[in-house]
Amino acid sequence: MKNPRLSDFFNDLNNITLLQGNVRQTIVKITDFKNQLTEEKTQLALARTDAATVRAYQTSQKNETDTVRKEKNDLLSITKGQESKFQTLLKQTKETAAQIRSRIFELLGGGELSFAEAYDYAKLAGGATGVRPALILAILDRESALGRNVGRCSYKTAMSPSNQKIFLEITGTLNINPDSVSISCPNADGIYGGAMGPAQFIPSTWRLYAEAVSKITGRTPANPWNNADAFVAAALYLRDAGAAQNEKIAAAKYYCGTRWNRYVCTNVYGRKVVEQAERFEEDIRAIIG
Numbered sequence: 001m002k003n004p005r006l007s008d009f010f011n012d013l014n015n016i017t018l019l020q021g022n023v024r025q026t027i028v029k030i031t032d033f034k035n036q037l038t039e040e041k042t043q044l045a046l047a048r049t050d051a052a053t054v055r056a057y058q059t060s061q062k063n064e065t066d067t068v069r070k071e072k073n074d075l076l077s078i079t080k081g082q083e084s085k086f087q088t089l090l091k092q093t094k095e096t097a098a099q100i101r102s103r104i105f106e107l108l109g110g111g112e113l114s115f116a117e118a119y120d121y122a123k124l125a126g127g128a129t130g131v132r133p134a135l136i137l138a139i140l141d142r143e144s145a146l147g148r149n150v151g152r153c154s155y156k157t158a159m160s161p162s163n164q165k166i167f168l169e170i171t172g173t174l175n176i177n178p179d180s181v182s183i184s185c186p187n188a189d190g191i192y193g194g195a196m197g198p199a200q201f202i203p204s205t206w207r208l209y210a211e212a213v214s215k216i217t218g219r220t221p222a223n224p225w226n227n228a229d230a231f232v233a234a235a236l237y238l239r240d241a242g243a244a245q246n247e248k249i250a251a252a253k254y255y256c257g258t259r260w261n262r263y264v265c266t267n268v269y270g271r272k273v274v275e276q277a278e279r280f281e282e283d284i285r286a287i288i289g
Contacts, residue, residue, distance in 0.1 A: 097287045106142040109198040110152075110182075113227065119284060121227055125235035128216045131243050134284060136235050138277035139254055140198060144269070153185035159194035159203075166203035167194070170210075173221050181225060197224035199234040209233045248274050 095103070101116035113121075118140075122133035138144050155167050155178055171178040184193035184200065194202045201209070206224050213222035213232045222229045234254070243250035248266060251273035256265035 095283075095286070097289070100283045100287050105137070107198040107227075108140045108142050108145055109184075109195065109200045109230070111198060111227075115283065116287065117227075119287070121231040122235075124228060125216075125231040128232060129235040129239045131235045131238045132277070132281075134277040134280040135238065135243060135247055135251075135273070136231060137280045138273045139234055139238065139251060140231065141276060141280075144251075144273045144276050145255070152182040153193055154179065155183055155194065158183055158185050158192065160192040163192070163194050163203045166207055167196075170196075170203055170206065170221075170224070174223055176225075198227055198230035199224065199237075201233060201237075205237075206233065209236050212236055247277065 101114060103115040105113045105115045105118040107113065107118075118137055119133060122136040125131070125136050126133040155164055159167060167183075168178055171181065181196070184195040186193045196203065196206060201224055206222075210222040213229050213236065214220040216232050217226075217228050219226065219229060222233070224230060224233070237254060238250050241250040241253040248270035249260065252260040252265035252270040254273075255269045256262060259265065
């Protein structure tokens with residue numbers, strides 16, 4: 001009514017509508033730009049982590065090769081090239097079944113078991129999923145993760161807000177004080193941690209597998225800090241990741257999720273897991289005769 005002409009009113013209305021449209025477009029552009037910056041920051045953080053992981057892998061491979069070469073040279077020096085004596089001493093240097101059973105198995109998410117105990121859990125999980133126990137052991141072996149520090153952090157500071165909510169639901173159902181359990185820490189670039197228990201599942205992933213885990217272990221609700229549940233959860237994930245077709249890729253997916261096809265995931269973690277699985281396969285043959 002304040003406009004002297006009705007057309008002025010509609011002109012003002014059109015201008016407001018146009019302005020609102022421009023504001024919406026600007027907000028969309030700002031949001032897209034923010035998402036792009038976040039993605040670039042994540043990619044940079046991953047690149048730094050990958051570079052450190054490759055260096056650690058190269059160092060571990062060199063140390064392992066040097067150790068094997070030294071052991072062989074020592075044996076050859078003792079036997080002075082006598083092949084039969086060399087083979088006899090080589091057999092004597094291998095661990096006995098009892099030594100293998102009692103060897104300490106360090107879990108990916110922290111904690112320790114004897115190798116015999118770890119193998120029992122892996123057999124349970126493998127029998128229910130079709131994933132070979134040696135692969136499950138290699139996935140959950142801390143050495144396969146090249147010393148990645150799972151950390152001892154609080155969910156309040158290390159976990160994404162969306163996973164915090166699920167985490168509290170999980171601990172509430174299990175009647176666990178959420179402040180009494182530790183989770184993995186964020187990395188040096190601030191990317192969220194939040195992985196739980198021996199299998200190192202984040203809460204949202206654990207929720208996807210909890211019911212299937214319970215059907216196998218009979219424990220309801222499934223507990224990510226329980227060894228049997230964790231081994232079964234790891235085996236289920238590996239099965240779904242295609243372990244029957246390609247164990248290296250399945251291992252890469254386990255450690256790296258949707259970004260599994262990065263070089264460091266397939267050719268460092270994936271390869272190391274498969275190599276470790278072959279060593280565990282020898283250990284298993286030794287203890288079962």
